[in-house]
Amino acid sequence: MEEWERWERRVQTAAHPVVYRLLTAVAARGPVVRVPGVGVVVSDARTAREVLTDTEAFTKTGPGAAAQLWTPVLGARTLITLDGADHAALRRRLSGLFTPAQVGAVCERGLREPLAGATRRLAAGDEVDLVPVVRAGAGAVIRELVGLPPDAAAGFAEASAVLAGVRLWRASLTGRQTARARAALARLSEAAVAAYRSGDESTVPGRLRGLGLSEAEARGAVGMFLLTGTETLVSFVPRLIALAHDVGRGPDRITDAVVEEALRVTSPTPVMLRSAARNGRLAGVRVRAGDRVVVAGLLCTRSAGPFAPDSPARAPLNRLWFGAGPHFCLGMPLAMAEIATVLTALRPFPALTVTTRHPARGVLIPSYTTLAVRATPPAKSPRASGAPGPAVAPDRT
Ligand code: HEM
Numbered sequence: 001m002e003e004w005e006r007w008e009r010r011v012q013t014a015a016h017p018v019v020y021r022l023l024t025a026v027a028a029r030g031p032v033v034r035v036p037g038v039g040v041v042v043s044d045a046r047t048a049r050e051v052l053t054d055t056e057a058f059t060k061t062g063p064g065a066a067a068q069l070w071t072p073v074l075g076a077r078t079l080i081t082l083d084g085a086d087h088a089a090l091r092r093r094l095s096g097l098f099t100p101a102q103v104g105a106v107c108e109r110g111l112r113e114p115l116a117g118a119t120r121r122l123a124a125g126d127e128v129d130l131v132p133v134v135r136a137g138a139g140a141v142i143r144e145l146v147g148l149p150p151d152a153a154a155g156f157a158e159a160s161a162v163l164a165g166v167r168l169w170r171a172s173l174t175g176r177q178t179a180r181a182r183a184a185l186a187r188l189s190e191a192a193v194a195a196y197r198s199g200d201e202s203t204v205p206g207r208l209r210g211l212g213l214s215e216a217e218a219r220g221a222v223g224m225f226l227l228t229g230t231e232t233l234v235s236f237v238p239r240l241i242a243l244a245h246d247v248g249r250g251p252d253r254i255t256d257a258v259v260e261e262a263l264r265v266t267s268p269t270p271v272m273l274r275s276a277a278r279n280g281r282l283a284g285v286r287v288r289a290g291d292r293v294v295v296a297g298l299l300c301t302r303s304a305g306p307f308a309p310d311s312p313a314r315a316p317l318n319r320l321w322f323g324a325g326p327h328f329c330l331g332m333p334l335a336m337a338e339i340a341t342v343l344t345a346l347r348p349f350p351a352l353t354v355t356t357r358h359p360a361r362g363v364l365i366p367s368y369t370t371l372a373v374r375a376t377p378p379a380k381s382p383r384a385s386g387a388p389g390p391a392v393a394p395d396r397t
Helices: 003-015 017-029 045-053 066-074 084-098 100-123 130-146 150-164 175-198 204-210 215-229 231-246 256-266 297-302 332-346
Strands: 032-035 039-042 272-276 280-282 285-287 292-295 352-359 368-375
Touching (some): 032 285, 066 175, 175 215, 256 297
Parallel strands (some): 039 292
Antiparallel strands (some): 032 039
16 A cells, blocks of 8 residues: 555545445445445446435425535525525535635635744744645634634634534434534624624625625534535645655645546545435436435545546546535635635645644544645755655654
8 A cells, every 4th residue: 555545545534434445345335335224335437426416306495405514603595505496505605705806815814824834834844834834824814704703713713623524424413513613603693693794795795785694694604604615625735735745746846637636536525415305216226305414425435446646536426526506615715715815825845744644533524634845955855856865754653
């Protein structure tokens, strides 16, 4: 097993020790497998797309799907707890927050400070843990996106902790998780609700009101963006740097194709949950109305081959790691802009050594809890001298 694969495996098994092994074993049995107590597990890209695009047959709002998990916390009026015409109407309104100009501005404002601190320390030869840097940056970006004040950071940490504690197979949150998440969200959205009520369109909540969102929808948007837009990046960006490191690439050699390939093999949202609305068949397997359908995104995208940054997998996955159909990731432009901003900041450090790393244990979204790096002076880059060998020093852990 190659270095990148060993570490990625550790990241997956630390997050989901039982489930990861179970899913891998299930995938070996076929593209669609019924697993008692879990649901109908899909591990093939074509079938996954079929499920995700047929929203009449496979809903997000039926038993065992995402809405059951999140409605008690976020309310019923969010993108991840709605389907059909209501979902489409809300999505159209919210898409105004993701124009290129808007995305560029929130990225720049949110990431500037955490990245400046990190690059200053790298330039001084210090060790820098990239996980808290990305967490601070991604949190600040979401605060900018929804117009929350900087002192909302504590509430973010609390809400993130609730998210981390959700188990992959749970159909609903525990009473304690729901109460904690609701309290954190209520504190977080206080300022947003005040701005919404004032209707001041120089603020984001005021603009959401102008876009036609109800107060409940604006409040739900705060929680939803927090839920979808922070841990995914905290998971992906350090894993991207680690993957590149493990195949001998520094940040200066992380091209767009490498980013796409890393998204494919990490697939930060490991599963997408749906509920069958009617009886039918999926790849020959019988599905009954009310069945939970677990689209194992990671297995679908991984099956296209190992991490190959120089010859990325050619299977037509169409960015399945961001979903498919009407619920395709709304934040993709923001995520890609954030990744690009971090890489731009790190490019002046072509020789980054990963000095310490620890996969996070028992979390929902597989990630590192620590990924410490140090810039080693690139005396003479192997590419410049034509010499073979890695552009980064080997891992010492
Ligand atoms: C690398 C980072 C990210 C990945 C891999 C990712 C992945 C995904 C996936 C797979 C879905 C579909 C879920 C499903 O169909 O059940 C989704 C939906 C969504 N994502 Fe992302 N996401 C990322 C970053 C973000 C960011 C930064 C935001 C910003 C706020 C965001 C906002 C959303 C929203 C709002 C939805 C729900 C869309 C809908 O239901 O219409 N995501 N994401």
